[in-house]
Amino acid sequence: EADIYQTPRYLVIGTGKKITLECSQTMGHDKMYWYQQDPGMELHLIHYSYGVNSTEKGDLSSESTVSRIRTEHFPLTLESARPSHTSQYLCASSEYSVQGQDGYTFGSGTRLTVV
Amino acid sequence: GEDVEQSLFLSVREGDSSVINCTYTDSSSTYLYWYKQEPGAGLQLLTYIFSNMDMKQDQRLTVLLNKKDKHLSLRIADTQTGDSAIYFCAESMDTGRRALTFGSGTRLQVQP
Numbered sequence: 714e715a716d717i718y719q720t721p722r723y724l725v726i727g728t729g730k731k732i733t734l735e736c737s738q739t740m741g742h743d744k745m746y747w748y749q750q751d752p753g754m755e756l757h758l759i760h761y762s763y764g765v766n767s768t769e770k771g772d773l774s775s776e777s778t779v780s781r782i783r784t785e786h787f788p789l790t791l792e793s794a795r796p797s798h799t800s801q802y803l804c805a806s807s808e809y810s811v812q813g814q815d816g817y818t819f820g821s822g823t824r825l826t827v828v
Numbered sequence: 829g830e831d832v833e834q835s836l837f838l839s840v841r842e843g844d845s846s847v848i849n850c851t852y853t854d855s856s857s858t859y860l861y862w863y864k865q866e867p868g869a870g871l872q873l874l875t876y877i878f879s880n881m882d883m884k885q886d887q888r889l890t891v892l893l894n895k896k897d898k899h900l901s902l903r904i905a906d907t908q909t910g911d912s913a914i915y916f917c918a919e920s921m922d923t924g925r926r927a928l929t930f931g932s933g934t935r936l937q938v939q940p
Contacts, residue, residue, distance in 0.1 A: 719870075746927055754914055754933035756871075761927050771927065803870055816861060817928060819870030 716740045719804050719820035726794055726827055734789045734823045736804035743808060745787040746817070749773060750801040762787055794827045801825075832919055832931035839937045846904040848934045850917035853898060857919040860893060861928065862902045865914040874902070874915075904936075912938045 717738040726732055738745065747760040748771075758771030762781040776798070777791050787806075791798055801824050805817040831853045840846045852860070858879050863871040877884045877891045877900075884891045890903040900917055914935050918928040 748930075754935070756916070756930045756933075758927050805871075816873040816876055817863075817871070819863075819872070821868075821870045 717806055717818050717820045719823050723824050728795055730794050732791050732794055734802055736787045737785050738806045742806035746805045747789050748803040750803055796827045799827050832929055834931040834934045837935050840907050841939050842909055844907055846907045846936055848902045848915050850900040850931050851898055852919050859920050860900050861918040863916040907938050909938045
């Protein structure tokens, strides 16, 4: 049973449209992440958050933006979608652990196609 | 900087053992992880190993860590068709603010 939810599961949208990909988790995790996954499988970190009102850009430059107004919610927005944004977007969360084991819980992903 | 590398593809017969390899460059990695991704799904944490361990076994899974060579492997015993998926290794450097760095993934194909 998933504790982290992404919607929509699939999205096909025209160039220039504004879109928001939703991500919510029910585990109370402080840390949340967005990864972009290439068709060739590699994951690239594009945004992360360590808590409410904390957001940082990841290793891969992205034209998307994120917000973290509530602990459980970490939406990603593209103001003007382009075909180059076509990809799989994966959301994940994790918690601080006294053992230091920082495993992530992933959502099922949103597959975005911009035509 | 850190870099995590994996071979892209592995094919085995059902019932055989699979060994998926990973190399990493950052010697300060604290934890190393193996994730599994089935088609159309997100990543699922399979197992992890702390950097001061050499081996960890969990049912059909065995993780071996060679810190000297910065080499991590995942052995799946008695591989089943349901094990067909993409396997990612990942590293983290500390418990603090750093996100995981993932390898490029190894696609495991299990032939009946």
